[in-house]
Amino acid sequence: xxxxxxxxxxxxxxxxxxxxxxxxxxxxxxxxxxxxxxxxxxxxxxxxxxxxxxxxxxxxxxxxxxxxxxxxxxxxxxxxxxxxxxxxxxxxxxxxxxxxxxxxxxxxxxxxxxxxxxxxxxxxxxxxxxxxxxxxxxxxxxxxxxxxxxxxxxxxxxxxxxxxxxxxxxxxxxxxxxxxxxxxxxxxxxxxxxxxxxxxxxxxxxxxxxxxxxxxxxxxxxxxxxxxxxxxxxxxxxxxxxxxxxxxxxxxxxxxxxxxxxxxxxxxxxxxxxxxxxxxxxxxxxxxxxxxxxxxxxxxxxxxxxxxxxxxxxxxxxxxxxxxxxxxxxxxxxxxxxxxxxxxxxxxxxxxxxxxxxxxxxxxxxxxxxxxxxxxxxxxxxxxxxxxxxxxxxxxxxxxxxxxxxxxxxxxxxxxxxxxxxxxxxxxxxxxxxxxxxxxxxxxxxxxxxxxxxxxxxxxxxxxxxxxxxxxxxxxxxxxxxxxxxxxxxxxxxxxxxxxxxxxxxxxxxxxxxxxxxxxxxxxxxxxxxxxxxxxxxxxxxxxxxxxxxxxxxxxxxx
Numbered sequence: 001x002x003x004x005x006x007x008x009x010x011x012x013x014x015x016x017x018x019x020x021x022x023x024x025x026x027x028x029x030x031x032x033x034x035x036x037x038x039x040x041x042x043x044x045x046x047x048x049x050x051x052x053x054x055x056x057x058x059x060x061x062x063x064x065x066x067x068x069x070x071x072x073x074x075x076x077x078x079x080x081x082x083x084x085x086x087x088x089x090x091x092x093x094x095x096x097x098x099x100x101x102x103x104x105x106x107x108x109x110x111x112x113x114x115x116x117x118x119x120x121x122x123x124x125x126x127x128x129x130x131x132x133x134x135x136x137x138x139x140x141x142x143x144x145x146x147x148x149x150x151x152x153x154x155x156x157x158x159x160x161x162x163x164x165x166x167x168x169x170x171x172x173x174x175x176x177x178x179x180x181x182x183x184x185x186x187x188x189x190x191x192x193x194x195x196x197x198x199x200x201x202x203x204x205x206x207x208x209x210x211x212x213x214x215x216x217x218x219x220x221x222x223x224x225x226x227x228x229x230x231x232x233x234x235x236x237x238x239x240x241x242x243x244x245x246x247x248x249x250x251x252x253x254x255x256x257x258x259x260x261x262x263x264x265x266x267x268x269x270x271x272x273x274x275x276x277x278x279x280x281x282x283x284x285x286x287x288x289x290x291x292x293x294x295x296x297x298x299x300x301x302x303x304x305x306x307x308x309x310x311x312x313x314x315x316x317x318x319x320x321x322x323x324x325x326x327x328x329x330x331x332x333x334x335x336x337x338x339x340x341x342x343x344x345x346x347x348x349x350x351x352x353x354x355x356x357x358x359x360x361x362x363x364x365x366x367x368x369x370x371x372x373x374x375x376x377x378x379x380x381x382x383x384x385x386x387x388x389x390x391x392x393x394x395x396x397x398x399x400x401x402x403x404x405x406x407x408x409x410x411x412x413x414x415x416x417x418x419x420x421x422x423x424x425x426x427x428x429x430x431x432x433x434x435x436x437x438x439x440x441x442x443x444x445x446x447x448x449x450x451x452x453x454x455x456x457x458x459x460x461x462x463x464x465x466x467x468x469x470x471x472x473x474x475x476x477x478x479x480x481x482x483x484x485x486x487x488x489x490x491x492x493x494x495x496x497x498x499x500x501x502x503x504x505x506x507x508x509x510x511x512x513x514x515x516x517x518x519x520x521x522x523x524x525x526x527x528x529x530x531x532x533x534x535x536x537x538x539x540x541x542x543x544x545x546x547x548x549x550x551x552x553x554x555x556x557x558x559x
Contacts, residue, residue: 047103147169273528280344281389380468381470383460461484478509
């Protein structure tokens with residue numbers, strides 16, 4: 001066995017240290033080894049911070065203890081809970097040196113080779129650096145322990161790290177006090193056994209379920225759509241009522257039948273998905289609320305206390321919450337779909353809100369989320385949003401994509417009025433004036449877009465591909481639909497516009513799309529509430545089409 005094999009086998013996640021000091025040359029050699037690690041696109045995005053201060057260590061230890069207590073409560077098994085409490089999972093104050101290994105996500109603001117598929121590759125590079133440092137320390141007779149049971153939002157505050165710096169965790173470094181009987185500590189303490197060999201499977205064939213975009217073919221199964229439409233309309237007209245007497249319900253019934261391609265359409269597993277993200281433009285006072293409200297409201301969604309929770313429960317609708325880019329680290333066990341691109345967009349007042357790579361990732365994430373929902377059998381999906389500042393983002397996008405003046409597209413949002421509304425208009429007008437980019441759609445979306453709006457647009461396009469009814473909420477979701485419509489105008493066939501909001505530009509946008517909303521209740525809440533409130537009307541359209549008697553079955557004479 002080679003010397004390298006010995007080092008690899010002896011590396012341990014160290015939790016027990018002696019009081020011996022760690023020489024500077026040991027740390028320097030280890031960090032150089034980290035610097036030699038692979039770096040996607042040669043970004044050199046890994047950053048290091050040394051901690052020797054007892055004050056800083058104490059604060060981080062308190063943070064660990066708080067989160068570790070929460071971790072204990074995740075199991076209801078008393079024996080497992082007691083076993084967990086007996087484990088030593090950190091040596092923050094005992095270890096002579098603390099090391100923060102982090103990565104700089106601002107490198108993604110430029111074109112970065114290797115990150116088009118996933119910008120997580122930048123993080124993976126820093127993990128490679130951590131492994132090199134670990135091995136170097138092991139070779140020099142020292143050890144390292146990785147502490148990740150932390151509230152990373154508070155962790156960054158303690159360290160005063162810049163917003164763009166994302167730590168992997170806290171690493172304890174020192175002289176090992178034990179070799180753990182040449183076993184991983186958790187294995188020695190009988191928490192879990194490490195498998196003897198790596199799990200490796202050879203993949204020999206392309207999955208039968210894979211269909212590339214080039215291979216995709218329409219699978220409607222309807223040989224003569226004109227004949228089907230005639231039969232569907234005849235079924236609607238034959239119900240025991242004057243023709244057209246059920247008004248919008250008749251149009252909705254026809255839409256359900258054509259989208260689901262059946263004379264007996266049934267809504268299955270309806271789902272409303274609320275996408276949440278923060279916006280850099282919010283830092284310029286365009287909203288009546290502070291940015292942290294985005295995070296607070298997501299917590300409210302998760303706790304079941306928001307309007308959308310109540311209305312979904314009332315109408316038996318599945319509710320899904322997506323973190324598309326909230327400026328906060330939610331617990332990993334939260335009932336949340338993690339599609340975070342970054343912790344909020346940049347302010348488009350002076351620079352692009354996101355990179356084109358991040359825009360592409362938004363479309364990939366939105367597509368994946370809706371595809372997963374479609375796999376549950378759901379054929380009806382509503383879209384909602386939450387993000388302080390996103391009416392500003394939506395207003396600018398509407399102006400650019402429709403040609404309407406900015407003044408026609410800017411409204412109160414969360415409640416901005418009078419002088420603040422004029423200030424909001426002026427800021428957004430200046431942002432558009434500062435833009436010197438291309439007029440192509442994707443460049444405009446990257447410069448002025450929001451992570452949640454882009455993911456919603458992508459999700460709507462995917463819902464259309466999966467032959468789902470698309471419930472469109474208020475102004476911001478309608479702008480997301482406008483983006484999807486610009487990419488594929490046929491999506492209008494599947495869309496149900498649930499209401500006209502009190503945001504002044506919404507009616508203008510609905511007129512631009514030449515669509516009629518179901519409700520007009522002066523709503524301006526977002527969250528997908530309009531979708532949930534309008535849903536029973538859609539169910540009424542389904543019910544009359546499938547259950548109402550015809551003139552023939554009821555023995556009633558036609559006119």
